[in-house]
Amino acid sequence: MNDKKLKIIKKIIWLRLAQVIVNNRYKKGDFDVPIHLAMGHESIAVAIDSVMRETDCLFLTHRNIHYNLARIETLKEELDEYYLRFTGLSKGSLGSMNLSNPDKNIIYSSSILGNNLAVGSGFALGNKVKNPNGVVFIVTGDGAIEEGAFYESLLFLKSNKLPSIIIIENNEWSLGTKIEERRSNIDLKKLASSLEIEYSFLEKNDPFEYANQIELLRSNAVLNRSPVLIEVKLTTFGFWYLKNQDFPDGKFINYHAGPAPELKVDEYPVIKSSNEDPLYVLTKYHPWESLKEIAIDLQEQLLTEIS
Amino acid sequence: MKYVQYLNSLIKEQLGSQSDIVIYGQNIDAGSSLSGLTRGLSVKKGLIINTQNSENLLVGAGFGLMLNNVSSVFFMKQMDFLLLGIDHLVNTYNIIRQSNPKASFTIFPVTVDSGFEGPQSSLNNFDDFCSIAGVDGYSFTNKNDAKVIISNHLVKPGFRILSTGQRLLRESTLELNILHQEASGKYFQYKKGSDATIVCFNQALQYGLELSNLMQEKSISSSLFSINFHLQASYQFIFEDINFTKRLIIIDDSKSKNRLSDKFLSEVLGICKLRRYKMVTRQIQVDDYFPRKDDLEIEYNDIISDIFKS
Numbered sequence: 001m002n003d004k005k006l007k008i009i010k011k012i013i014w015l016r017l018a019q020v021i022v023n024n025r026y027k028k029g030d031f032d033v034p035i036h037l038a039m040g041h042e043s044i045a046v047a048i049d050s051v052m053r054e055t056d057c058l059f060l061t062h063r064n065i066h067y068n069l070a071r072i073e074t075l076k077e078e079l080d081e082y083y084l085r086f087t088g089l090s091k092g093s094l095g096s097m098n099l100s101n102p103d104k105n106i107i108y109s110s111s112i113l114g115n116n117l118a119v120g121s122g123f124a125l126g127n128k129v130k131n132p133n134g135v136v137f138i139v140t141g142d143g144a145i146e147e148g149a150f151y152e153s154l155l156f157l158k159s160n161k162l163p164s165i166i167i168i169e170n171n172e173w174s175l176g177t178k179i180e181e182r183r184s185n186i187d188l189k190k191l192a193s194s195l196e197i198e199y200s201f202l203e204k205n206d207p208f209e210y211a212n213q214i215e216l217l218r219s220n221a222v223l224n225r226s227p228v229l230i231e232v233k234l235t236t237f238g239f240w241y242l243k244n245q246d247f248p249d250g251k252f253i254n255y256h257a258g259p260a261p262e263l264k265v266d267e268y269p270v271i272k273s274s275n276e277d278p279l280y281v282l283t284k285y286h287p288w289e290s291l292k293e294i295a296i297d298l299q300e301q302l303l304t305e306i307s
Numbered sequence: 308m309k310y311v312q313y314l315n316s317l318i319k320e321q322l323g324s325q326s327d328i329v330i331y332g333q334n335i336d337a338g339s340s341l342s343g344l345t346r347g348l349s350v351k352k353g354l355i356i357n358t359q360n361s362e363n364l365l366v367g368a369g370f371g372l373m374l375n376n377v378s379s380v381f382f383m384k385q386m387d388f389l390l391l392g393i394d395h396l397v398n399t400y401n402i403i404r405q406s407n408p409k410a411s412f413t414i415f416p417v418t419v420d421s422g423f424e425g426p427q428s429s430l431n432n433f434d435d436f437c438s439i440a441g442v443d444g445y446s447f448t449n450k451n452d453a454k455v456i457i458s459n460h461l462v463k464p465g466f467r468i469l470s471t472g473q474r475l476l477r478e479s480t481l482e483l484n485i486l487h488q489e490a491s492g493k494y495f496q497y498k499k500g501s502d503a504t505i506v507c508f509n510q511a512l513q514y515g516l517e518l519s520n521l522m523q524e525k526s527i528s529s530s531l532f533s534i535n536f537h538l539q540a541s542y543q544f545i546f547e548d549i550n551f552t553k554r555l556i557i558i559d560d561s562k563s564k565n566r567l568s569d570k571f572l573s574e575v576l577g578i579c580k581l582r583r584y585k586m587v588t589r590q591i592q593v594d595d596y597f598p599r600k601d602d603l604e605i606e607y608n609d610i611i612s613d614i615f616k617s
Contacts, residue, residue: 122374156358
């Protein structure tokens with residue numbers, strides 16, 4: 001395995017371990033700010049981080065912990081931001097849902113569904129004036145694509161020939177409702193096609209396949225001066241059960257925000273033994289015991305860093 | 308010269324020398340070019356874009372340009388279209404303002420106040436847009452205040468909204484000598500008198516001028532002010548005038564229930580010793596939302612009688 005691949009594997013494990021630490025502190029009531037954990041989203045975050053050039057920029061949503069951590073590669077500043085300390089990533093001025101990091105090309109994060117699509121689109125137009133080589137990456141979700149801003153932005157990016165990549169993290173849930181509980185299906189491939197926008201569907205959390213595909217799509221975005229739409233199927237881990245008169249046996253609700261109280265992990269912090277879990281997918285490339293050793297080392301480094 | 312032609316010449320003068328700037332909006336470089344307001348615009352270096360009809364996106368995009376350190380002006384045919392961009396005026400701007408941006412972003416909507424447009428296009432509440440997120444907003448009504456405001460605020464670091472009334476655009480340019488102005492154009496004084504002070508809000512200067520002229524015919528001298536800035540400011544200079552005349556008439560043609568003029572009056576009542584005051588505002592009736600003439604109906608002689616009643 002080459003160094004680049006090993007670095008990606010380590011970063012995915014580190015991202016999971018860092019989020020487990022945040023979750024453990026969250027469970028203890030350490031944070032006043034609402035945090036949207038992204039355990040299960042590690043592969044796409046690391047793949048995008050690995051593809052981004054110095055001229056590329058990232059626009060995020062309220063669920064931004066995975067990208068922020070992947071870009072900065074330290075936990076302490078992020079934790080301090082959640083504690084709203086002056087030593088935080090943004091000196092305690094942004095908290096979690098709006099956390100950005102311009103030094104690492106994370107320009108803007110919005111807690112309002114669809115809001116970052118418009119802002120990222122404007123930034124992409126600015127690139128046309130002063131930085132034509134830059135690609136704007138805008139992350140959104142299956143909930144935000146229900147907003148008019150999604151369509152408006154695709155049309156704007158296409159009409160103005162702006163190299164950009166829209167990533168839709170599709171975990172099928174918005175707050176406590178599944179897609180089929182709130183709307184009819186949206187065929188994103190057809191929607192993209194109607195606007196002559198290239199569309200790609202990613203699933204199964206293989207970070208190397210993701211990185212290769214996104215690299216190719218980035219090239220197409222630059223070559224064609226066009227947006228590209230990527231739908232990523234993923235699972236956000238940390239479910240709970242709603243119990244009331246209607247659901248006496250409990251109704252499954254996927255994780256949205258806050259601490260994930262039931263979540264427990266072993267030394268190798270895999271949550272689900274299937275390709276829904278990016279950490280399980282890594283076992284395709286590295287022996288379990290070896291991954292466990294990497295995790296133990298990274299855990300020690302993390303605890304030293306934040307102690 | 309029609310007011311719209313005059314404003315167009317001011318805008319062209321200001322933008323023509325700008326580099327790395329984006330001028331955008333619906334129909335700004337096509338058809339009537341917003342009734343001539345944006346006709347023939349050019350920039351030294353940058354983009355002029357006739358955009359799609361997506362106001363929410365277009366307001367957010369201006370802030371995105373700002374984050375990329377690119378200045379922009381977004382021209383908009385009607386202020387009520389800006390309702391679709393309120394999320395960005397509030398939520399996005401709350402983040403942008405933290406970073407003290409060097410780039411300029413100006414939204415330039417036309418306030419719809421000419422009447423007959425129908426229930427959905429009769430909103431003239433500039434104060435509300437500025438109040439909701441603490442956004443700087445300037446309006447102008449004549450030749451000289453427009454020159455001060457457009458030359459000072461159309462392109463400068465930060466974000467603001469500039470607007471004028473659709474009703475005035477079709478009229479000849481009103482020329483009034485400025486006796487005094489707040490340095491950045493937050494208010495202007497056009498007349499100095501000793502018997503009464505008239506203070507106009509929103510697009511109401513023409514009514515104040517009519518009242519002042521009528522007073523003059525009756526040998527009553529009045530001071531005449533127009534408040535052009537739509538957030539609260541320091542009005543000490545005006546308060547001194549009111550303390551001298553001790554009679555105040557406020558005229559506000561806005562349909563807002565969140566009027567800056569109410570806050571102004573509240574301050575005046577706490578600071579100034581008045582003999583009499585009169586507040587002229589709209590009494591909103593259901594038919595105000597019908598396609599009707601939109602002018603403020605004022606019984607000027609009644610106001611004069613009332614304010615000088617012993």
